[in-house]
Amino acid sequence: MSSPSGKSNPLSQPQAASELQLETPWRVVVLNDPVNLMSYVVLVFKKVFGFDETKARKHMLEVHEQGRSVLWSGTRETGEAYVFTLQQWHLTAILEPDEAH
Amino acid sequence: MKRIEVRLSLPVVAPLLDVIKGLVADLQSAPAAPVSPPDPDDEFSSEWTRDLVAAQSSDVEVLLSLFGAEFFTEGVVHFDQSNAEAIARSCSAVRLRVRERHLKGLSDESLEAGEVDLSKLDEGVRRSFTCYLFLATIQELIIQHLDESIIGS
16 A cells, blocks of 8 residues: 655655755864864965954864864755865865754 | 065975975875765765865966976075965875875874974985975965965955
8 A cells, every 4th residue: 555645655755855955954064184284274264264363263273172163054055065165175074964953 | 466485495395396296196186185075976976076186186286386497496486366375275285195195103293293303204204294394384474474365365
């Protein structure tokens, strides 16, 4: 017996998953690495996110001291673009679901 | 346009260029930093990595172009708005690769603190470590003098 609900329709599941991906807030996280200079990381945060010196430095210190810092939260598509740009600057950046929402 | 000119010692820097040149093929084939494409789809991941490697290769070319004929005759290199961003990035890429390929024996802590006893390193590691420091100095110079050019570009 088939059901009209999405659960038994295999075609509807990827669509539901992808809708969820688009709707859930995502966050851009930068992880610590032992190579990049602190001043370089500050520069990258200022350049990529438009942060002022104080905010960029605060996030850099978070990365350095706590191993990670959440730099941004929002839509997946924009988050992907940020992660790509950060990786172009050779920072270790990841995109993860924002579980606070 | 702000421009800085740096005079370098040819006998000191030339051996460091050999370290950089020895890593170029590697940097043209794989990203220097760990890469985690946000989508596990194979095609997406391949394209993501390919685009990063293309950008990295282009930046490394700009770094190598600093050390052309003028450097070998005058010992001078120039940084300005046209090359600062690519050079800052490529210094990061090369440092990551130097760390991975040649400085495995040094701890993260000693590298971060700069507390490395050069006299205890063998010749190859010493040259790689000096290259690692040299590239950091270039980055510091660019950040100190040209960060507004990079941020505003």
